[in-house]
Amino acid sequence: MNKDESSCLLKEIKLELTYRCNLQCIHCSSEANLHHAPVMSFEKAKDVMKQAIDIGIKEVSFSGGEPLLWPGLTDIISLCSSTAIKTQVYSAGNIDNPNVMMKLLKESGISRIIFSVYASNKNCHDRITQVEGSFQKTMATIDEAVKVNLSTEFHESR
Numbered sequence: 370m371n372k373d374e375s376s377c378l379l380k381e382i383k384l385e386l387t388y389r390c391n392l393q394c395i396h397c398s399s400e401a402n403l404h405h406a407p408v409m410s411f412e413k414a415k416d417v418m419k420q421a422i423d424i425g426i427k428e429v430s431f432s433g434g435e436p437l438l439w440p441g442l443t444d445i446i447s448l449c450s451s452t453a454i455k456t457q458v459y460s461a462g463n464i465d466n467p468n469v470m471m472k473l474l475k476e477s478g479i480s481r482i483i484f485s486v487y488a489s490n491k492n493c494h495d496r497i498t499q500v501e502g503s504f505q506k507t508m509a510t511i512d513e514a515v516k517v518n519l520s521t522e523f524h525e526s527r
């Protein structure tokens with residue numbers, strides 16, 4: 370393979386695992402909500418990942434909807450980790466029991482998690498997500514991510 374061919378190789382893919390989400394952000398481009406049915410099956414995601422491994426993908430981003438609501442998330446990340454593919458998850462972190470999920474993500478070998486935070490104060494953030502208390506939940510999840518030493522970033526929305 371020459372240098373030109375190598376620079377054309379696909380190195381990163383993004384998988385939208387689900388359109389389910391427990392927020393209702395006013396700007397949501399996925400029209401995600403809790404009743405939004407389309408969800409990728411675990412078998413389908415595994416098949417996509419096997420094909421990605423075969424063509425030499427180096428990094429996978431998982432998003433949604435809310436990927437933390439997708440039941441096979443830590444398993445699919447573990448599969449990637451076992452082949453040294455880097456993984457990142459885009460999440461709003463609005464979940465119950467964030468200590469459990471952040472620990473499981475750490476154990477799965479995730480490379481980093483990127484949280485959507487829409488404002489620096491709860492009133493503004495909650496107005497955008499249209500769910501009261503979502504700012505506090507997101508902050509609690511971020512705390513847990515930092516506690517288990519996950520590489521953690523904020524996704525800035527303008």
Ligand code: SF4
Pocket residue numbers: 390391392393394396397398399400401402433434435461485
């Ligand atoms: S957190 Fe993301 S997926 Fe969920 S409603 Fe907001 S923008 Fe849409």
